[in-house]
Amino acid sequence: MNSTPGTTSHLDNTRRMASDAMERAGERVREMRSGVSDAAQRSLGAMSESAAAAQRQLGQYAQAxxxxxxxxxMKTALIAAGVGALVAGIVLALRRNRDDSF
Structure with a gap:
């Protein structure tokens, strides 16, 4: 394949444009990675703070x-017995409904 001087210059221009486009794309990807990394760090910090706050709140509930x-x-024992009876009643009712539907 013979190349003329004009063709060589067009190929060089095309290569240069492609190289520039790849370089810009690479820079954009690096910027995006940096932004994602920063956002992830902020999210981790916020989750850590939320977990610590939840742990403190649970500790307060446990103390109370x-x-x-x-x-x-005595009141606590009666409440626990009532809740246990309620849960047992729900389980039995659900089991009876499931057995009836088959």
Whole structure:
């Protein structure tokens, strides 16, 4: 394949344009990666803070529950028995409905 001087210059221009486009695309990808990395770091920090706040809140609930049980042991036992009976009733009703449907 013979190339004329004009063809060589067109090929060089096309190569240069393609190279420039690839370089710009590479820069854009690096910028996007950096942005994603920053966002991920911020998200991890926020999740860590939320987890710590939830842990503190659960600790407060546990202390309040322990205090309530210590102050009202009979009432607490009756509530627990009532909740247990309610859960057992629901389980039995669901089991009966499931057995009836087959």
């Amino acid at each position: 529950t322990t205090r309530y049980v210590g102050e009202h042991p």
